Amino acid sequence: MAHRIPVVVQVIExxxxxxxxxxKKSELVDYSGVRGCVIMRPYACSMWENIxxxxxxxxxxxxxxxxxxPMFIPESMLQKEKNHIEGFxxxxxxxxxxxxxxxxxxxxxxxxxxxxxxxHFSRIVNSWRDLPKLYNQWCSVVRWEKSSRPFLRxxxxxWQEGHTIHESPGEANDFSLKILNIYKExxxxxxxxxxxxxxxxxxxxxxxxxxxxxxxxxxKDGKSxxxxxxxxxxxxFTKVFNVKFQTKENKSDFAYYTSWGITTRTxxxxxxxxxxxxxxxxxxxxxxIQIIIIPIxxxxxxxxxxxxxxxxxxxKYRIKIDEKEESVGCKFANSELRGIPIRIExxxxxxxxxxxxxxxxxxxxxxxxxxxxxxxxxxxTINDIKLNLYNSALKxxxxxxxxxxxxxxxxxxxxxxxxxxxxYWCGSxxxxxxxxxxxxxGSRCIPFEENIEEGSCIVCNKKCDTKLYWAxxx
Amino acid sequence: MAHRIPVVVQVIExxxxxxxxxxKKSELVDYSGVRGCVIMRPYACSMWENIxxxxxxxxxxxxxxxxxxPMFIPESMLQKEKNHIEGFxxxxxxxxxxxxxxxxxxxxxxxxxxxxxxxHFSRIVNSWRDLPKLYNQWCSVVRWEKSSRPFLRxxxxxWQEGHTIHESPGEANDFSLKILNIYKExxxxxxxxxxxxxxxxxxxxxxxxxxxxxxxxxxKDGKSxxxxxxxxxxxxFTKVFNVKFQTKENKSDFAYYTSWGITTRTxxxxxxxxxxxxxxxxxxxxxxIQIIIIPIxxxxxxxxxxxxxxxxxxxKYRIKIDEKEESVGCKFANSELRGIPIRIExxxxxxxxxxxxxxxxxxxxxxxxxxxxxxxxxxxTINDIKLNLYNSALKxxxxxxxxxxxxxxxxxxxxxxxxxxxxYWCGSxxxxxxxxxxxxxGSRCIPFEENIEEGSCIVCNKKCDTKLYWAxxx
Numbered sequence: 011m012a013h014r015i016p017v018v019v020q021v022i023e024x025x026x027x028x029x030x031x032x033x034k035k036s037e038l039v040d041y042s043g044v045r046g047c048v049i050m051r052p053y054a055c056s057m058w059e060n061i062x063x064x065x066x067x068x069x070x071x072x073x074x075x076x077x078x079x080p081m082f083i084p085e086s087m088l089q090k091e092k093n094h095i096e097g098f099x100x101x102x103x104x105x106x107x108x109x110x111x112x113x114x115x116x117x118x119x120x121x122x123x124x125x126x127x128x129x130h131f132s133r134i135v136n137s138w139r140d141l142p143k144l145y146n147q148w149c150s151v152v153r154w155e156k157s158s159r160p161f162l163r164x165x166x167x168x169w170q171e172g173h174t175i176h177e178s179p180g181e182a183n184d185f186s187l188k189i190l191n192i193y194k195e196x197x198x199x200x201x202x203x204x205x206x207x208x209x210x211x212x213x214x215x216x217x218x219x220x221x222x223x224x225x226x227x228x229x230k231d232g233k234s235x236x237x238x239x240x241x242x243x244x245x246x247f248t249k250v251f252n253v254k255f256q257t258k259e260n261k262s263d264f265a266y267y268t269s270w271g272i273t274t275r276t277x278x279x280x281x282x283x284x285x286x287x288x289x290x291x292x293x294x295x296x297x298x299i300q301i302i303i304i305p306i307x308x309x310x311x312x313x314x315x316x317x318x319x320x321x322x323x324x325x326k327y328r329i330k331i332d333e334k335e336e337s338v339g340c341k342f343a344n345s346e347l348r349g350i351p352i353r354i355e356x357x358x359x360x361x362x363x364x365x366x367x368x369x370x371x372x373x374x375x376x377x378x379x380x381x382x383x384x385x386x387x388x389x390x391t392i393n394d395i396k397l398n399l400y401n402s403a404l405k406x407x408x409x410x411x412x413x414x415x416x417x418x419x420x421x422x423x424x425x426x427x428x429x430x431x432x433x434y435w436c437g438s439x440x441x442x443x444x445x446x447x448x449x450x451x452g453s454r455c456i457p458f459e460e461n462i463e464e465g466s467c468i469v470c471n472k473k474c475d476t477k478l479y480w481a482x483x484x
Numbered sequence: 485m486a487h488r489i490p491v492v493v494q495v496i497e498x499x500x501x502x503x504x505x506x507x508k509k510s511e512l513v514d515y516s517g518v519r520g521c522v523i524m525r526p527y528a529c530s531m532w533e534n535i536x537x538x539x540x541x542x543x544x545x546x547x548x549x550x551x552x553x554p555m556f557i558p559e560s561m562l563q564k565e566k567n568h569i570e571g572f573x574x575x576x577x578x579x580x581x582x583x584x585x586x587x588x589x590x591x592x593x594x595x596x597x598x599x600x601x602x603x604h605f606s607r608i609v610n611s612w613r614d615l616p617k618l619y620n621q622w623c624s625v626v627r628w629e630k631s632s633r634p635f636l637r638x639x640x641x642x643w644q645e646g647h648t649i650h651e652s653p654g655e656a657n658d659f660s661l662k663i664l665n666i667y668k669e670x671x672x673x674x675x676x677x678x679x680x681x682x683x684x685x686x687x688x689x690x691x692x693x694x695x696x697x698x699x700x701x702x703x704k705d706g707k708s709x710x711x712x713x714x715x716x717x718x719x720x721f722t723k724v725f726n727v728k729f730q731t732k733e734n735k736s737d738f739a740y741y742t743s744w745g746i747t748t749r750t751x752x753x754x755x756x757x758x759x760x761x762x763x764x765x766x767x768x769x770x771x772x773i774q775i776i777i778i779p780i781x782x783x784x785x786x787x788x789x790x791x792x793x794x795x796x797x798x799x800k801y802r803i804k805i806d807e808k809e810e811s812v813g814c815k816f817a818n819s820e821l822r823g824i825p826i827r828i829e830x831x832x833x834x835x836x837x838x839x840x841x842x843x844x845x846x847x848x849x850x851x852x853x854x855x856x857x858x859x860x861x862x863x864x865t866i867n868d869i870k871l872n873l874y875n876s877a878l879k880x881x882x883x884x885x886x887x888x889x890x891x892x893x894x895x896x897x898x899x900x901x902x903x904x905x906x907x908y909w910c911g912s913x914x915x916x917x918x919x920x921x922x923x924x925x926g927s928r929c930i931p932f933e934e935n936i937e938e939g940s941c942i943v944c945n946k947k948c949d950t951k952l953y954w955a956x957x958x
Binding site for chain 1: 523524546573591600604702
C-alpha cells in the first residue's frame, strides 16, 4: 500500500462509497477481520489523541477527575435498573467462560458504565460534604450492533463517559448543560462544525435518563450525526443503587446524577463535514500534521532551507518534512488526501528570491510568501483556515435547514433531498413515528428556543408551542 | 469514608495486610464487586496518567506511533501460533453471545495483541521501504487469573503494548533492548527504583518469543516484582501471519518482530518500594500532588499568603491547598498517608517572620525556610527527595542481594528471609525447578554480565559460566 501513488478518491456523489474510500486511502483505518471493530491507524489515533487532550483539559478545568472502572459488569448488577437493562440487554456482549471454566454469573462487556459508577458512588459518599463528585473515564465500550461503519457505528466504541453526582436537581441539570456547552464550543471552535443542540424526545432519550441533551451535526449529504449527548437522571437511578447522602439540613436524600459522552464519531463528523473529492480536509487544531514541507529539489541548498524552516516552526506547530522517495506531484496529492491544512513548497528558485510557496488545503489557494514574515503568515493562515472551514460549513448548514408547515411540503422535500426540517410538533410519539415511517426522517431534537408562538403540529394539526428538528441520521 | 480522620495504617510487619490497607486508605482503589477488577480512583488514575505521559513522550521521541486495535480476537486467529495459544488459552475470557444470539465463533477479550498486530502488519507491509513499523497502544487486556491483588495481579490489566517489525534480526533485537533501556531509565530516574535486568530463562520466557528481556524490582519484603518486559521474536511469529516483505536485495523475507509492555504494576512497585508505616511515599515525578499547602490558621492574612505561594508555584508544580474543614493534625496525617512529597505549612507567626515550614515526606525533615528563596528551595528539595528515595532503596536492595555457592547456604538463607540470591546455574530446567520446588524461589533473570568466570551450578555442581538471580515473586 505504502509508497504507491495515491489514487484520487471517488467523487462525492456516492457519499457512502466516498467515505469508505477516504478512510482507507488516507490510512485512517484498517479492517481488522473482527466484525464491527476497526483498527485505528497512527493517523486516526493521533487525531483522537488531539481531540482527547483538548477535551480532557477542559473537563479538568471545571473540576472533573479521571477514574478507571472495570470493563466487565455482572449480569445482576446491570439488571438492577429496569429501563436501563431494557435499553441495553439486546446489544451487549456476554462473557460466559474464563479459561476452561464456565462462569457462575455471566459478565457483560460494558456498553456504558452508569451502574458501575453508581455502585461506586454508594460506597464513597455519605454526606453533602462529599458532593459533588465529578468523574470521567476515557475507555472503550461495546454494543453489539447489527451493522457497522468505521467511526459512525461500531461494536467497539472509543469514547469518554462522564458521571457526576450532586446535592440538588438544579445543580445536576445545570452541570449536564455546562458539559453540553463544552461539547458545543469544542465542535464549533476546534472542529469548525456548525450544529444544533437541544433535548431528545421521550422516545429518543437515553435508557434510564430523565432528560437527554444532544448535539446534532449536519453531514455534507444532509444527514444528521448525533455527535455528543449529556443526560440528566434526577435521582431515580441513584435510588436503585442507594447513593444516599446526609443533606445540609441533616435529612437523607439520594444524589442527583448526570452522565455524558463523546466518541470517535467526532472523527467521522470531521470527514463528512469538511472532506472533498480529493480526500480529508482537517481542522488545524486536531490535524496530526498541521504543516507539511515539500522540498522541490534534492539539493543541499534546499535541504538546508527546509530544515531551517522546520526548526523555526516545530515548537509551535505539528510539522513534518516529506522526504519520501517519490515524485513531487505524488507528494502534493498525498498531502491533499491526508487533509494537511498547510503545505509549504521550497525550491531553489524560491530560495534565491527569498520566498516560499504556501498552499492551503481548504480553499486550495497558492500564495508566494516572504521567508522573513513566515511566523506571522502561518499564524494568520491557520486562523483563516478555521474561519473559512466553519463559514463554508455554516453556509451549507443554513441552506439545508428548512422551516416547514405541512406534510405536503415535507413529502415534496423528502422526495428530492436529505436535509434538516424544522416544524411544529404536538409532542406525541404517534406523530413522531408517522414522520419516521413515512419519510425516514427521525426526530433529532427539540431546540432550546424560548417564546415560540403557537402553531400547529405538522402531522396532526393540533395546536402546540414546541418545535422539532427532523432529519435522516447515521 | 471522606473527611474522617485517616487511621494510621498497620505497621509494615504484615506486609500483605499493610499493602491492602494503604491502597484503600489512601483512596487509590475501590473494590468493584467484579472479581479481579478494581476501580482506579482519581488518585491512582492521576498517577497512571503521569506515568503514561512520561513514557508516551519517550516512545514518540524514538519514532513510535500509537495505534488502537480491537479488544476482541476471534478464536481461530488466536490459534494460529501454537506456542502462543498454549501460553494464553488457559487464561482468556470468552465472549460467546452478542445480545440474544450465540456467536458462530467465540471471541476472546485480548490477553495481549501479538496476533492482531501481526495480521495488520501482513496487510500494510510489502517492501523494506515500509520498515520498520514501530507501533504501540495504551489499553487494557484481560487474563483470567485465579487470584488477584490490585496493581500486582488482576484480571483486567491496564498497560501499553508495543509491537514493532524490522528488516533484520539484529535491528529487531537492538530495538527490544533499546526499549528495555527506556523502561530502566524510567524506573530508576523517575520512580527512584533500583532494579536488575537481564534475560528470562527458556521456561520463563513469553509464549512464542525467542528472547524475553525483563526488569525485576525488589520490594521492601525482599520479593521480586517483574515490572517490565521486552520480547524479541525472530521471524517465526511473523511467518505464521505471513508478514512478508521484499528486501533491498530483491529477495523475500519475513519481518523480525518485537513486543514490549509495562503496566499499572509500576504503581504497585512504587507503593512496595517506597511506602512506610504511615502510608504512601511518592516519587515527585509521578505524584499527583507534589506540594500541599496547609494553612495553619483560618485568617485573611494566612489565606492571602497561601494563595500568593500557590500562584507562584502552580505553573511549575502540581500543587494543592488543603482547605477542608478538618483539624490541622488530620491534614498532616492525610498528606502523609497520600505520600505527598512536600508539605508547606503557613501560619500567622511564620508570615510575620517572613518564613514558611517545609516538611519532606521521605525523611520527615522539617525546615524553616525564607519566602524570598522559595523557588530555589522547592527545586532543590524535589531533586534531593528523588536522590534520597533512590539511595535508600538502593541501600536496602544491595543488602538483600546475596551471592551464594551452595544449596546449604541457599536453604539457610531461604529459611530466614526473602531476598535476591545470585548463583551459578547450569542452564537446565531441572535445576531451575529444583530451587523453585524446594525453596519457592523462582528464576528471575540471567543478568547482562560479560566475562563471568567459570563456576559450578548451585544445584547439580556442573561447570558453567551463567549466573542467575533467584527470588520469590509477586
